[in-house]
Amino acid sequence: MLIDFAGQVVIVSGGGRGIGRGLVERFVAENATVVALDLAFDDQDDDGALAGVRKLQCDVTDTASVRAAIDAVESEFGRIDVLVNNAGINVEGEVESLDPARWRACFDVNVFGVFALSQAVIPAMKRAGRGRIVNAASFAAIIPSVGAAAYGASKAAVVQFTRVLASELGPWNITVNAYAPGMIPTAMNGFADLPEARQNRLLDTLSLRRWERPEDVADLVCFLASDYAGYLTGALIDVSGGKFATQMPNVAHERAAL
Template sequence: MLIDLTGKVAIVTGAGRGIGREIARRFAREGATVVALDIRKAWLEDIAAEWDRNGWPGQQHLCDVTERDMIETAVRTVDEQLGRIDILVNNAGIASGARVEDMDDAVWGMNLDINLSGVMRMCRAVIPVMKRQGAGRILNAASFAAIIPSIGGAAYSASKAGVESLTRVLAGELGPHNITVNAYAPGMIPTEMNHFAERPGPEQERLLDTLTLRRWGTPDDVASLLVFLASDFAGYITGTMVDVSGGKFATQMPWVAHRPPT
């Protein structure tokens, strides 16, 4: 199966680093014209240099997903200059938190504003373009925390569970226009934000024990799923959330299979 996204225009939010950067690279390698959105100008300049070195077509736009005007300006520019928007990857997000009794309103609000409302704003902006085309793919970053939340992660988990619900609603609303909408739920993928692979050895072992495949995920594991969901091969998949967590808690005690019989 050869996935070819040549001629497609893909917008990726939070594309400056980490998982978002690898998603953007993977779409570029598959032939898509990638429009990178991020809040850091320096990261966008770095993307522009990388794209230039590799001869990949694309654009970079400074954009904060909490700001409707910035979003609509970026989307309008892409539509006017490239003529279409085939794929939207809502990757931008944060993961701050606290226990509920200690929760600051600003922390709660920021998680919802970026992780959930930011997804809504981006979707709202691209929908008219995709409806005009009669086709589109929207891919929303949820999290394994939307499946099983963590202590101290109320704000993050609530925002990501909201993304799953929003995804289902959008799939229903946009189905008549041949626009599919799906969410993806990464598990433990080491990034600069979570530092999983930098934690003390015993803590890493406890975390890995929750995974059926018992290895850290990689940004490319996520990107591989997304290029498939964005392709013609996934035209009959919509309104769902795909778990890309290495089988986290697929069984009650996944570590048992990785230890010698006693």
């Protein structure tokens, strides 16, 4: 254990699987009272890693669903210390052929969902005079990729939202930060199922040249949620294994292999 969240209530949206599940497991290990929000949960998890976690069905695109979930947390636990806005979807497609409904769905989950949950927890955090809101952005907020107009634009919106909200909540000692993961194989992207040559091309874009793990993201998110990050707000922190470092990090790996 590195950071102790004993007595603190941590909410993780999209906590049922993928990176969110890794975040939930880490906060449990760090002694937090953890609430996972998701569209649905796998019943088989009841005795597994999510045992002891408060699981609440919540659709972040639905204001009434968000309100009900946050009301339930407040009445059950009486406080909200940390909100991690992890829930997100990936929408791929070139602009010319992208179904407008998919563009809207992308912004509904990735941007409106972050707004709605953040708005809902602000009163509890203001009353406490302290709080942490941590938002999942992506390297795609900064690095453009063909076919990622909707996703990249939605994550860029999360970054700007983060900065504005950090300013608005500064007077209450509530920090708001975003993080930019790189490439974690999950159900969202299916990286692990790609042909080896395609996997290698993607790995060639990383200075650290390995797939990222949910634990790599959890290390940073725990820090941002902790007292150690008390003077850090409005930032986008890169946890991508070097996506932003150079355009061709594979040159260093090729030289190192000689």
